[in-house]
Amino acid sequence: MRILVVGAGGIGGYYGGRLLNAGRDVTFLVRQRRAAQLAEAGLVVRSPHGDLDLPAPPTVLAQDIAAPFDLILLSCKAYDLEAAMDSLAPACGPDTLILPVLNGMRHMDLLTARFGASRVLGGLCLISVVLDPDGRVLHLNDLHGLTFGEPAGGRTSRVDAVAAELTGAGFDARLSGSILQDMWEKWIFIATGAGATCLMRAAIGDIVAAGADHVVTSLLAESSAIAASEGFPPRAAATERARDTYTKPGSTMTASMLRDMERGGPIEADQIVGDLLRRGGDPAANPTLRIVLGHLKAYEARRVREAAAGTAG
Numbered sequence: 001m002r003i004l005v006v007g008a009g010g011i012g013g014y015y016g017g018r019l020l021n022a023g024r025d026v027t028f029l030v031r032q033r034r035a036a037q038l039a040e041a042g043l044v045v046r047s048p049h050g051d052l053d054l055p056a057p058p059t060v061l062a063q064d065i066a067a068p069f070d071l072i073l074l075s076c077k078a079y080d081l082e083a084a085m086d087s088l089a090p091a092c093g094p095d096t097l098i099l100p101v102l103n104g105m106r107h108m109d110l111l112t113a114r115f116g117a118s119r120v121l122g123g124l125c126l127i128s129v130v131l132d133p134d135g136r137v138l139h140l141n142d143l144h145g146l147t148f149g150e151p152a153g154g155r156t157s158r159v160d161a162v163a164a165e166l167t168g169a170g171f172d173a174r175l176s177g178s179i180l181q182d183m184w185e186k187w188i189f190i191a192t193g194a195g196a197t198c199l200m201r202a203a204i205g206d207i208v209a210a211g212a213d214h215v216v217t218s219l220l221a222e223s224s225a226i227a228a229s230e231g232f233p234p235r236a237a238a239t240e241r242a243r244d245t246y247t248k249p250g251s252t253m254t255a256s257m258l259r260d261m262e263r264g265g266p267i268e269a270d271q272i273v274g275d276l277l278r279r280g281g282d283p284a285a286n287p288t289l290r291i292v293l294g295h296l297k298a299y300e301a302r303r304v305r306e307a308a309a310g311t312a313g
């Protein structure tokens with residue numbers, strides 16, 4: 001199976017690197033700067049599950065894609081999705097499958113509208129990874145799950161073929177018969193964790209120490225109610241896992257969105273919180289999510305204003 005990994009950032013670099021290391025036929029679709037970095041320094045992963053040093057991994061620029069791929073692992077950030085869809089379009093043949101691992105659900109609608117429902121699988125990853133300033137992939141926890149499946153549910157021969165390709169490659173690949181349910185539960189999880197840690201600008205343990213874990217409880221309740229109204233009420237185990245994770249005394253966990261804010265970078269505010277709130281109808285019905293979104297949008301507005309002032313100055 002010819003696999004195209006779109007983006008060699010934290011997620012693409014980690015899972016693509018593992019697949020490449022396991023002998024799969026992997027090419028990274030990258031832009032010029034990352035292509036040069038990978039050619040010079042190789043793909044470097046530092047992980048509690050074992051480091052990787054892969055010299056000169058196969059890369060391609062969008063304009064050089066010559067033939068369709070069988071599987072496209074899409075791992076760009078949500079704010080790059082439109083450009084990434086333009087870039088990967090030449091890699092899409094009639095039987096190509098696209099496996100996105102972005103958080104939220106909005107990308108599913110956009111991918112389906114652009115490439116057709118028959119080409120789009122559901123997917124999510126449970127991991128914490130980040131690129132360091134030298135372009136190395138740093139794996140920050142000990143999870144490395146990649147769950148995928150047919151959006152319509154059940155099993156098909158084509159998703160079994162994807163499972164055969166992803167299994168045994170050095171991470172926890174899992175074929176799900178209810179991937180949309182899994183994605184909604186991951187969305188609730190990330191909206192709660194990103195919402196709480198970004199709003200409070202603190203790790204989970206700090207929020208608990210401050211006696212502010214009601215913020216977590218409110219976000220979890222509001223997000224779960226919205227998921228339920230969309231037909232995906234979280235299962236008890238998912239709610240319990242989120243509550244345990246986000247009310248753990250002493251936990252140093254933060255969401256990747258907070259790390260992005262702390263380095264002054266762009267964030268996925270609209271996809272992770274905005275779209276959820278929009279699906280909830282009247283924003284007043286979800287006051288904590290509304291405050292979180294206001295906070296994130298104010299961060300974005302300030303970032304744009306300061307960048308413009310910097311350019312003007």
Ligand SMILES: NC(=O)C1=CN([C@@H]2O[C@H](COP(=O)(O)OP(=O)(O)OC[C@H]3O[C@@H](n4cnc5c(N)ncnc54)[C@H](OP(=O)(O)O)[C@@H]3O)[C@@H](O)[C@H]2O)C=CC1
Pocket residue numbers: 006007008009010011012029030031032033034075076077078080083084085087101102103125126127128129130131256268
């Ligand atoms: N990091 C994490 O721990 C987790 C992340 N996620 C989700 O996974 C997604 C990816 O996150 P993450 O890997 O951290 O993000 P990164 O920013 O580390 O990586 C995204 C990569 O996509 C590349 N990219 C964007 N557009 C294009 C394009 N048109 N062509 C080629 N490459 C492109 C970027 O390249 P360039 O360098 O050129 O900008 C960048 O390297 C997000 O939606 C995130 O929410 C989910 C779970 C955990």
Ligand SMILES: CC(C)(CO)C(=O)C(=O)O
Pocket residue numbers: 103125126127128189190193254255256257
């Ligand atoms: C919450 C977490 C770590 C779960 O994978 C995540 O998705 C993120 O921080 O972006």
